[in-house]
Amino acid sequence: MPAPTHDYDALPTDLRAPTFRQELRVVAVVLVFIAVLEVAARFVAPALDYDRRHIHALPEIVTNLAQRAKASGHPRVVFFGNSLMMHGLDEGIFHDELQRLNAPPMETTKITPVGTAMLDWVYLYQRYFATPESQPDVLVVGFVAHHIHDQEPIKIRRLSRHFVAPQNFPAVWRTDLHGFHEIVQSALCGISALEGDQPEHQLILLNACVADYQTGVKANNRLVESATVRKSLQNVIAPTETFQRMGRFIQLCKSNGVKIFFVPMPQPEKWEVNPEAIRLTQAHAMGFLDARAIDGMTEADFSDGYHLGETGKEKFSRWLARALSTQSLR
Amino acid sequence: MLFNSYAFWIFFALVWALYRCLPHRGQNVALLIASYFFYGCWDWRFLPLILTTTAVSYFSALGIATSNTKQRQHTWMVLAAVVSLGLLGFFKYWGFFAESAAALLTALGFHADLGTLKVVLPVGISFYTFQTMSYTIDVYRGQVTPTRSFIDYALYVAYFPQLVAGPIERSSSLLPQTTNPRIRTGGDFSEGLYLVLVGLFLKVVMGDNMGFIANGIFGAEKGSLTGTEALVGIYCFAFQIYGDFAGYSSIARGVSKWLGIDLMTNFRMPYLARNPSEFWQRWHISLSSWLRDYLYIPLGGNRGSSTKTYRNLMLTMLLGGLWHGAGWTFVAWGALHGLILCGYRAAGDRFRLPGRWGRIVATVGFFHLVCLAWLFFRADSFAQAWEMLGLIFRHQEMTSLARYGLGMLVFFCGPLMVYEVWLDQAHTLRRLETVRWGWRATTYCYLVFMLIVFPPPIFGQFIYFQF
Numbered sequence: 127m128p129a130p131t132h133d134y135d136a137l138p139t140d141l142r143a144p145t146f147r148q149e150l151r152v153v154a155v156v157l158v159f160i161a162v163l164e165v166a167a168r169f170v171a172p173a174l175d176y177d178r179r180h181i182h183a184l185p186e187i188v189t190n191l192a193q194r195a196k197a198s199g200h201p202r203v204v205f206f207g208n209s210l211m212m213h214g215l216d217e218g219i220f221h222d223e224l225q226r227l228n229a230p231p232m233e234t235t236k237i238t239p240v241g242t243a244m245l246d247w248v249y250l251y252q253r254y255f256a257t258p259e260s261q262p263d264v265l266v267v268g269f270v271a272h273h274i275h276d277q278e279p280i281k282i283r284r285l286s287r288h289f290v291a292p293q294n295f296p297a298v299w300r301t302d303l304h305g306f307h308e309i310v311q312s313a314l315c316g317i318s319a320l321e322g323d324q325p326e327h328q329l330i331l332l333n334a335c336v337a338d339y340q341t342g343v344k345a346n347n348r349l350v351e352s353a354t355v356r357k358s359l360q361n362v363i364a365p366t367e368t369f370q371r372m373g374r375f376i377q378l379c380k381s382n383g384v385k386i387f388f389v390p391m392p393q394p395e396k397w398e399v400n401p402e403a404i405r406l407t408q409a410h411a412m413g414f415l416d417a418r419a420i421d422g423m424t425e426a427d428f429s430d431g432y433h434l435g436e437t438g439k440e441k442f443s444r445w446l447a448r449a450l451s452t453q454s455l456r
Numbered sequence: 457m458l459f460n461s462y463a464f465w466i467f468f469a470l471v472w473a474l475y476r477c478l479p480h481r482g483q484n485v486a487l488l489i490a491s492y493f494f495y496g497c498w499d500w501r502f503l504p505l506i507l508t509t510t511a512v513s514y515f516s517a518l519g520i521a522t523s524n525t526k527q528r529q530h531t532w533m534v535l536a537a538v539v540s541l542g543l544l545g546f547f548k549y550w551g552f553f554a555e556s557a558a559a560l561l562t563a564l565g566f567h568a569d570l571g572t573l574k575v576v577l578p579v580g581i582s583f584y585t586f587q588t589m590s591y592t593i594d595v596y597r598g599q600v601t602p603t604r605s606f607i608d609y610a611l612y613v614a615y616f617p618q619l620v621a622g623p624i625e626r627s628s629s630l631l632p633q634t635t636n637p638r639i640r641t642g643g644d645f646s647e648g649l650y651l652v653l654v655g656l657f658l659k660v661v662m663g664d665n666m667g668f669i670a671n672g673i674f675g676a677e678k679g680s681l682t683g684t685e686a687l688v689g690i691y692c693f694a695f696q697i698y699g700d701f702a703g704y705s706s707i708a709r710g711v712s713k714w715l716g717i718d719l720m721t722n723f724r725m726p727y728l729a730r731n732p733s734e735f736w737q738r739w740h741i742s743l744s745s746w747l748r749d750y751l752y753i754p755l756g757g758n759r760g761s762s763t764k765t766y767r768n769l770m771l772t773m774l775l776g777g778l779w780h781g782a783g784w785t786f787v788a789w790g791a792l793h794g795l796i797l798c799g800y801r802a803a804g805d806r807f808r809l810p811g812r813w814g815r816i817v818a819t820v821g822f823f824h825l826v827c828l829a830w831l832f833f834r835a836d837s838f839a840q841a842w843e844m845l846g847l848i849f850r851h852q853e854m855t856s857l858a859r860y861g862l863g864m865l866v867f868f869c870g871p872l873m874v875y876e877v878w879l880d881q882a883h884t885l886r887r888l889e890t891v892r893w894g895w896r897a898t899t900y901c902y903l904v905f906m907l908i909v910f911p912p913p914i915f916g917q918f919i920y921f922q923f
Contacts, residue, residue, distance in 0.1 A: 342860020
């Protein structure tokens with residue numbers, strides 16, 4: 127017997143679709159639900175992970191440094207960067223080495239939000255070092271190749287939520303974001319924790335619900351990246367690296383009388399710094415402390431093939447103390 | 457201007473606000489301008505192309521209607537077909553046929569340089585070409601009276617919700633809706649809202665997240681995958697293409713509903729199909745019904761001998777495959793579906809499995825046949841498809857990538873499949889509109905939550921735009 131045919135698009139004959147007025151109740155519930163989610167996202171934001179705790183503590187860190195420096199009269203040094211500097215530098219060891227060397231003391235702090243790059247640093251600096259009292263004397267910026275060039279992809283959500291000050295949004299939209307979609311997303315992230323912290327919410331939930339999420343997603347990312355690289359090798363020439371963001375960062379610090387020391391960070395294999403970046407630092411009389419090949423540093427000093435482990439941290443911290451102690455900081 | 461972009465929704469809000477203030481004729485003019493603007497946003501250089509196709513089919517239809525001999529009608533019909541298919545053939549298939557012919561001649565020992573051109577594929581050309589062809593054929597067959605209003609007809613061809621990825625509307629359904637004043641019903645808003653939210657979920661949450669995994673696995677270097685990973689990659693692609701295309705169709709229907717125009721249903725829970733015949737009544741319905749009415753039946757359908765029926769099925773599916781893309785893997789996809797249909801026709805209902813478990817086994821089994829065809833559709837080459845197929849049978853190993861992929865499938869697609877089974881039991885796509893409003897609100901809250909928290913890592917294009 128043939129199967130009965132059904133009109134899948136029709137409602138059962140005794141029923142009618144909800145009217146506009148009836149459906150407004152549903153819309154109202156959804157809007158209230160979004161509002162509740164937003165409140166919850168704002169509530170949990172400072173405690174989402176150690177990185178968020180660090181970012182939410184930045185105003186306090188900056189104020190604390192200014193107060194300590196005012197009390198002691200020592201130069202203010204901010205170790206700036208991302209997880210490379212965060213894992214790579216131990217401030218206790220750094221000061222211990224300074225003391226051992228009888229070098230002049232300094233007041234230091236670390237500002238190292240994870241996964242940041244040059245554009246994040248431009249806006250982070252503008253947001254958290256906005257007043258003359260908060261300005262450091264020296265910024266020590268740790269990086270590897272891709273962190274400083276303009277071709278590094280922008281993490282719009284993170285940038286807009288945590289690093290751009292409200293008054294700087296027009297500048298981001300004008301200068302750094304291209305396309306209407308990106309600008310709207312940036313604006314939404316600026317006003318909404320639900321949007322701005324979305325990647326962290328997603329990560330926490332998928333970690334809890336999907337077996338092997340982190341290892342699986344890393345494996346998948348590697349496959350996608352290597353396929354992209356293979357295709358780009360076949361089809362197009364890699365774009366030339368440019369350094370306008372770095373130029374803006376240097377100008378910004380220079381106009382506030384801040385000296386920058388750029389520190390290419392150690393990696394298991396020595397890597398090339400783009401000569402254009404070195405020329406830029408030299409043109410503005412900024413320092414360049416090359417940590418790519420520290421004596422005695424081996425592959426075993428890295429915890430995961432990228433970040434420094436405990437032994438590497440000690441070697442790098444002492445090396446940096448020695449390198450900075452020979453520099454004029456004011 | 458993608459349906460999942462902010463720009464589209466601002467564009468739509470402006471169009472809708474203007475549209476509601478205008479009388480019927482003004483609405484059509486406004487929709488036509490909006491549609492050309494929408495198309496021009498992809499690439500304004502293709503506007504003359506769609507205008508040419510529109511004008512040729514419009515005047516051909518009028519020519520057919522006013523011709524007093526069959527010969528003249530035939531001439532007009534051929535003119536329309538040659539122009540439409542000529543443009544489609546040049547923009548979509550020239551490179552493919554030239555390369556294939558050159559490869560064949562080289563294999564036969566001749567030196568051949570057929571001068572392949574790097575032609576940019578105009579977005580949606582396959583969709584609007586089929587739509588204009590169906591109009592001229594229907595007029596030629598005397599099934600449709602041609603419209604005298606160029607604006608109404610141009611709107612039928614270029615109507616923006618369905619312009620670039622369907623559904624491929626028939627003139628008998630869409631044209632009367634553009635010609636006559638809109639009839640608004642009380643349920644338009646709620647139905648539109650449902651279709652848009654489900655469509656966005658399908659595209660953004662399911663399609664794009666599955667696409668990210670499928671892209672990784674299909675992009676892997678030779679020899680770096682296990683069979684389990686390959687299988688997971690195929691499953692992910694099956695749900696990517698479903699989410700992507702059904703999502704687009706659903707959003708198109710939803711926004712059109714808000715404009716007071718009904719578009720046809722393009723998908724009806726396709727992965728719950730138990731046999732190929734049922735699958736093609738559920739998957740890309742507007743294309744499969746087009747191929748049935750304008751190709752399979754004119755070829756003779758199932759009216760002749762068995763051999764002729766199999767030939768007609770194979771030809772229809774091969775051309776269906778070629779419609780999807782200019783590549784041999786697409787042809788293989790069509791051929792596989794043709795073989796599955798022929799096999800099903802030969803076997804008839806002799807192997808029907810009884811009872812609920814029989815239905816479940818048939819559904820799961822047929823889903824795997826569909827996945828086998830998707831493997832050829834998605835693979836970059838036959839070599840890749842064969843390698844992945846071999847791995848599935850030779851090298852099963854549960855890795856962290858496979859576990860992650862399966863977990864993501866369950867997390868993103870599991871709830872949708874449960875929902876589709878619930879719909880299928882009631883034989884209606886609109887069951888959610890019939891339940892208490894609190895349940896609907898809860899479902900929408902889930903959809904909105906997923907849309908906000910689980911967008912894909914990479915902002916996704918719609919796959920079907922390339923067809």
